């Protein structure tokens with residue numbers, strides 16, 4: 372079985388180009404200020420993973436990444 | 448180590464000097480604040496060792512095990528289990544480092560600097576225990592630039608310890624810009640690498656902190672408790688507090704009280720009424736501000752009989768945060784107060800993340816318009832939606848704290864919100880804010 376992956380936006384890098392939103396409209400929306408916001412509850416299905424990978428590759432700010440579930444939100 | 452003068456040269460703004468402290472509740476007696484009274488100032492080494500004896504000889508995994516058994520949780524705001532962090536640092540690759548987080552960014556909080564100024568040896572002992580646990584030979588004292596009183600207390604204590612040949616890590620000092628988010632752990636890492644004291648996305652300091660060395664960053668109160676755990680062992684340590692949150696806790700009383708900045712040590716959960724009695728409050732105020740500026744409002748009447756204690760508050764959906772208990776008096780406008788605090792938090796955004804940089808400003812302005820009676824129900828609805836949209840979307844949890852305060856404001860001051868949204872302006876529109884809103888003294892992040 373494939374590892375469960377989640378799509379993350381690095382808020383420090385995201386510059387609000389919105390390209391991701393064109394590449395994966397079902398996964399990403401732009402907020403009121405034009406910054407990327409992940410819509411889908413995670414982890415992603417294999418179809419969603421494909422389109423997420425396109426967005427990751429297309430982001431000019433390299434703000435998007437796919438990481439394994441459980442790797443996020445561990446700041447300590 | 449020589450702490451004085453600060454590298455930045457001048458102290459243009461010293462943090463408030465009066466330290467007052469009391470302890471409360473239970474027969475167990477105070478722990479952190481036991482010993483000489485606050486008026487005596489910093490406790491010297493001989494008094495400290497005379498009262499508490501020598502530290503243990505434990506180190507590494509054995510020491511971490513003792514800490515785990517004590518149940519000690521972090522006092523820097525998140526309540527993270529200390530043993531877990533220490534163990535991660537201990538087993539991660541690289542030369543470990545300890546950071547003593549003395550920055551206390553919350554404007555109304557005073558417990559950390561009170562502790563540092565009254566019990567510097569307890570804090571330094573804790574840093575030494577953390578260093579023994581992770582195998583570090585260096586510890587950085589991370590202070591807000593301008594906090595010379597804390598620096599002097601630490602400087603004198605380190606000198607005494609050197610003279611007495613106490614086995615300590617090498618202490619050094621870092622003077623951080625006095626900004627709200629500069630005390631966040633990834634901002635500390637970045638600053639100590641020579642960068643700006645701004646948070647960084649995805650940093651796990653315990654694994655890859657300063658120059659990717661495993662870094663144990665702890666709040667000063669956490670370290671003071673750690674020094675006690677090391678001496679008294681887990682069972683004795685657990686005699687204070689509750690099963691879910693062991694040891695005593697420091698709280699700062701702020702707002703409409705006799706002496707804002709009074710620090711109290713709680714050795715067991717106390718009803719808010721009893722705690723506020725110490726501060727000269729004898730009937731329920733309009734509301735309490737708990738946890739800090741990124742914390743929560745609690746309705747005064749329902750708070751009055753409830754217990755102040757980290758896990759008790761957590762059960763009620765409130766965070767204990769930095770231990771701030773602020774009194775908000777009857778007659779003041781909670782909507783206006785919250786909009787002032789939100790503006791402050793917005794001005795303290797590191798400005799790196801879109802949702803935080805633009806979102807917080809927007810929330811603050813929108814709430815200010817509401818308080819002035821310039822916004823209606825539509826804008827209120829939009830405000831709620833936008834607040835929800837920024838949660839979890841910053842590199843650090845700064846925006847989440849602001850949203851938490853806003854949400855509690857909309858709930859606790861619901862009647863005022865309703866009246867304002869019918870375009871009735873604030874009764875107390877021209878009064879001063881109850882809680883301190885420091886203006887930006889320094890723009891720099893280095």
Ligand SMILES: Cc1cc2nc3c(=O)[nH]c(=O)nc-3n(C[C@H](O)[C@H](O)[C@H](O)COP(=O)(O)O)c2cc1C
Nearest residue numbers: 521522523548550551552628630631632665666669
């Ligand atoms: C915006 C922000 C500001 C913070 N400021 C402080 C601070 O001034 N002092 C502090 O001890 N912790 C502060 N923290 C928490 C630290 O990131 C860190 O979790 C803490 O120092 C760890 O100590 P502990 O494990 O001993 O609780 C802050 C966190 C955030 C998100």
Ligand code: SF4
Nearest residue numbers: 385386388389391430
């Ligand atoms: S393409 Fe990249 S920078 Fe642009 S909005 Fe999407 S994530 Fe942000």
Ligand code: SF4
Nearest residue numbers: 797798799800803841
């Ligand atoms: S969330 Fe705000 S304070 Fe935190 S790093 Fe981003 S811009 Fe800075």
